[in-house]
Amino acid sequence: MDETLDQVEFRKKKLEKLKEKGIAPYPYKFVRTHLARKLKEDFETLKGKEVSACGRIRAIRIHGKSSFMDLQDYSETIQIYLNADTLPLDYDLIELLDIGDFLGVKGKLMKTRMGEVTIWVGDLTILSKSLHPLPEKWHGLSDSEERHRKRYLDLIANEESVRVFKTRSLIIQEIRDFLNKRNFLEVETPILQPEYGGGFAKPFTAYQESLKKNLYLRIADELYLKRLIIGGMERVYEIGRDFRNEGLDRFHNPEFTMLELYQAYADYKDMMEIVESLFGRLLERFVGSSEIKYQGKVISFEEGWERLSYFGALGEMTGIDFKTLSFEATKKEALKLGINIEGLFTKGKVLEAIFEWVVEPKIERPTFIMDYPKDISPLAKDKRDEEDVVERFEPFLGGMEIGNAYSELNDPIEQRKRFLSQAALRKKGDAKTESLDEDFLSAMSYGMPPTGGLGLGIDRIVMILLDQPSIRDVILFPLLR
């Protein structure tokens, strides 16, 4: 706070005057009977009755011996009316109030000549004195840096922002409800992990003093949730924060919220069914249509989710059958397409680069891209009846990747081989490989049932459902430079 700001000085003087009058500017509690919205909704039954409300002053209109104020609470804004003849306490007190102060009022509910539902205040309590002026009432707060750094001001000033975060919360509740009804159990697994796994990403590191041990912030929940499947918890999920030590842009925040779920005796097709049903629920409740408008584009669910194979989609876009190409030939094609293949040590990684460049931007409809190359999917099970491909899919919406799912690999001998080939790649200099996790292998060797697993990026789903352009608009306190 800028202590020298004259407006702050004026407010501090008012605070002193309140104290001189024997009024406590920061009391402890207020009992309210109704939220602002309730007062408006139930006006007919509450009309003329004594009610109480509390909130923050958002506007003051003084007309000499009577004045109006707008009081904003969690639900809405309600107008209050203060009249010198009917206010039991000193009317001059009004002069000591400012926009931003918290007030509790009691009085009769009425309507003004203009038809506005209003509390005719009989008793007034100052609940908190505000010392710093709020952002302007009409234009709100639009400076994006201030909005993200001082989210509290954004929430006070911008209704839309409140709506986004309230709805984000409801979306997550709905997802929990959906999974709970299918007998999934919500669990919590470690965020601080001695080995990181479940994805190809650079981790954050941490240090535990008393154990003198290096730890990683998790990049995924996967390997711990699978341990629970091995332990006999047949359906588990976790909604939690993952951390990836990579660049930030409109789709990436270093910490983000991920849903992961695992279902024993299921495969990746069952995971597709879950995605379809879940989106059906979310669309019904939060969009109210089978079409989502996202940033001017229409994403239609009318015809359901399209299923495209990874190699099929690549072939369609490029006219090349990459399936049969050698690593060397694949690299040549990538270079022809102008793709940087530095640091890519397998055919799968090169294909991935080509895929992101050529295919992803063109995926318009809700789509499951299926059957990924084996060498970039070390935790997924071989596809039945097809070589070098695994049972894995990623759901795409509006050109955005929103998740990842497999028929989970549950053969411990094969899993060890996959880890070893990842380790070999790491030796060659590939920074983004799966770590060999002995404890996980050991767990799997006790026997793991066939399992379907699914991860969904919650932030991105919220972005799409609420038509928000940046991940920073759906995370309350995004990381800023």
Added chain:
RNA sequence: GGGUCGUUAGCUCAAUAGGUAGAGCACCGGCCUUUUAAGCCGGGGGUCGCAGGUUCGAUUCCUGCACGACCUACCA
């Protein structure tokens, strides 16, 4: 990392072909007992993002830096 644009009052924004800045809201004083972006009269408030340079003089021109937005690259 590269490119483009931006940063002026508490907030939202103007202006200056180089002569140290204005409006609305907010704030202060006055009038006003049903207003609602209340109104009318009067007033105060600025290291023009930061640091250098050019110049008699820089908010304005130049360079660097910080922060931000977008694009691009990177990124399961």
